[in-house]
Amino acid sequence: xxxxxNISLEDRFQEKIDNNIQIEPKDWMPEGYRKTLIRQISQxxxxxxxxxxxxxxxxxxAPSLRRKMGLLAKVQDEAGHGLYLYGAAETLGADRxxxxxxxxxxxxxxxxxxxxxxxxxxxxxxxxxxxDGAAIxxxxxxxxxxxxxxxxxxxxxxxxxxxxxxxxxxxxxALCNGSPEQKELAQDALNRWWWPSLMMFGPNDSESKHSAxxxxxxxxxxxxxxxxxxxxxxxVPQAKILGITIPDADLKWNEExxxxxxxxxxxxxxxxxxKGNGPCNKQRLKTRNKAHDQGKWVREAATAYAExxxxxxxNRAKTA
Amino acid sequence: MSNVKWPLFEVFIRSxxxxxxxxxxxxxxxxxxxxNARDVYTRRNEGVSIWVIPSDQIFAWNFDGETxxxxxxxxxxxxxxxxxxxxxxxxxxxxxRTKQGLSHKHVGSISMNTASKVIxxxxxxxxxxxxxxxxxxxxxxKINASDPAESESxxxxxxxxxxxxxxxxxxxxxxxxx
Numbered sequence: 001x002x003x004x005x006n007i008s009l010e011d012r013f014q015e016k017i018d019n020n021i022q023i024e025p026k027d028w029m030p031e032g033y034r035k036t037l038i039r040q041i042s043q044x045x046x047x048x049x050x051x052x053x054x055x056x057x058x059x060x061x062a063p064s065l066r067r068k069m070g071l072l073a074k075v076q077d078e079a080g081h082g083l084y085l086y087g088a089a090e091t092l093g094a095d096r097x098x099x100x101x102x103x104x105x106x107x108x109x110x111x112x113x114x115x116x117x118x119x120x121x122x123x124x125x126x127x128x129x130x131x132d133g134a135a136i137x138x139x140x141x142x143x144x145x146x147x148x149x150x151x152x153x154x155x156x157x158x159x160x161x162x163x164x165x166x167x168x169x170x171x172x173x174a175l176c177n178g179s180p181e182q183k184e185l186a187q188d189a190l191n192r193w194w195w196p197s198l199m200m201f202g203p204n205d206s207e208s209k210h211s212a213x214x215x216x217x218x219x220x221x222x223x224x225x226x227x228x229x230x231x232x233x234x235x236v237p238q239a240k241i242l243g244i245t246i247p248d249a250d251l252k253w254n255e256e257x258x259x260x261x262x263x264x265x266x267x268x269x270x271x272x273x274x275k276g277n278g279p280c281n282k283q284r285l286k287t288r289n290k291a292h293d294q295g296k297w298v299r300e301a302a303t304a305y306a307e308x309x310x311x312x313x314x315n316r317a318k319t320a
Numbered sequence: 321m322s323n324v325k326w327p328l329f330e331v332f333i334r335s336x337x338x339x340x341x342x343x344x345x346x347x348x349x350x351x352x353x354x355x356n357a358r359d360v361y362t363r364r365n366e367g368v369s370i371w372v373i374p375s376d377q378i379f380a381w382n383f384d385g386e387t388x389x390x391x392x393x394x395x396x397x398x399x400x401x402x403x404x405x406x407x408x409x410x411x412x413x414x415x416x417r418t419k420q421g422l423s424h425k426h427v428g429s430i431s432m433n434t435a436s437k438v439i440x441x442x443x444x445x446x447x448x449x450x451x452x453x454x455x456x457x458x459x460x461x462k463i464n465a466s467d468p469a470e471s472e473s474x475x476x477x478x479x480x481x482x483x484x485x486x487x488x489x490x491x492x493x494x495x496x497x498x
Contacts, residue, residue: 241495310349
């Protein structure tokens with residue numbers, strides 16, 4: 001009896017999704033949907049928070065006040081994005097403190113792109129242009145994903161993300177139109193960030209295990225390869241405007257498919273970084289834990305102040 | 321280990337006519353939640369008024385045709401299930417989600433002595449003119465509202481932060497869609 005009731009709940013749930021009716025927090029949902037969403041949303045949130053680190057590295061060394069303000073505002077936005085996403089995960093019953101513990105213990109994953117170092121100021125331009133560009137490519141379709149709070153968080157994020165990419169491209173423009181040394185800096189940054197940016201879209205569709213179910217549940221709207229192709233096609237003319245060369249000898253326009261063919265991705269590097277052996281994995285985790293530990297006094301002070309205020313108000317109420 | 325468990329708050333922003341749910345945040349208390357809400361949700365002057373409400377003070381009901389039984393807003397470990405007490409009547413604020421995909425929006429106030437009665441009355445009053453998929457109600461006294469008298473100083477910091485906007489960045493025409 002209960003089995004047939006569950007089947008009809010599943011069917012009704014899938015019907016909503018097929019008809020583009022969004023799922024909200026108090027709606028019935030399969031346990032798998034809830035779990036997958038918590039994992040996907042929290043990974044996204046962790047990526048925003050860890051993503052603050054490679055860029056935060058250059059705030060104190062930004063070459064001008066304009067650049068410093070832009071970078072500070074961008075990094076601040078990333079913190080905000082993490083917060084919107086943790087909030088969305090909490091509507092599914094996830095406890096934020098546990099999610100953060102999982103990040104700090106190394107149990108939870110975040111986007112592997114943030115395990116690469118920012119070696120020069122030009123890296124900040126490349127990140128804004130390519131990494132945020134790739135993120136936008138992924139996030140815009142999610143604005144119509146099936147889970148309401150996640151979709152609405154994505155709308156909020158996308159509104160703010162546009163300035164991020166523009167800020168990065170403006171930096172690249174300044175460098176590419178500057179001295180030969182500055183242009184060389186920009187080319188070098190492109191050389192190092194291009195392939196990792198392509199890897200941001202994840203494994204080839206044939207290797208992607210969870211994709212089919214996520215597509216059926218509409219928490220993934222386009223395949224990894226589809227988004228990656230769009231990103232390549234978008235970025236090629238942008239690199240031409242900058243006057244720098246994408247480090248791919250096999251990159252060429254295909255007149256038949258009206259797309260750019262591109263070279264083979266080094267999947268060994270990708271899996272190695274995902275497994276924890278990228279250039280900065282250990283450093284990122286150490287920095288996050290250190291920030292959390294060193295910030296403990298702030299949390300304790302806020303809690304103590306809240307308690308003091310509560311007591312003061314309670315005493316006032318008594319004597320009133 | 322995260323040893324601090326701050327309460328969860330829901331944030332509502334009014335940009336034009338009504339307060340709309342923007343998201344949630346954790347803070348040590350209601351006052352700090354208000355300052356955080358300003359910094360998190362109105363960095364680009366998205367609103368003129370902010371309401372911050374402890375999540376566990378909100379009663380919810382999902383429109384699934386069954387008896388109205390006010391429940392907690394999310395199934396969350398920090399939000400304890402409350403039983404409704406019979407009290408003196410007090411003013412409650414009512415929020416509706418009028419379509420799956422949209423945020424909750426403030427519709428008005430009702431005076432009753434339990435959440436379930438408020439919900440039932442709200443559906444009675446508004447149910448004909450508005451499609452409703454979910455209702456949130458909260459005692460008005462539990463809402464922390466930003467002080468309109470302090471609006472100028474409260475939102476002032478965001479006013480001149482033009483570098484937060486896409487238009488601040490000068491790009492050639494060929495990439496103007498970026």
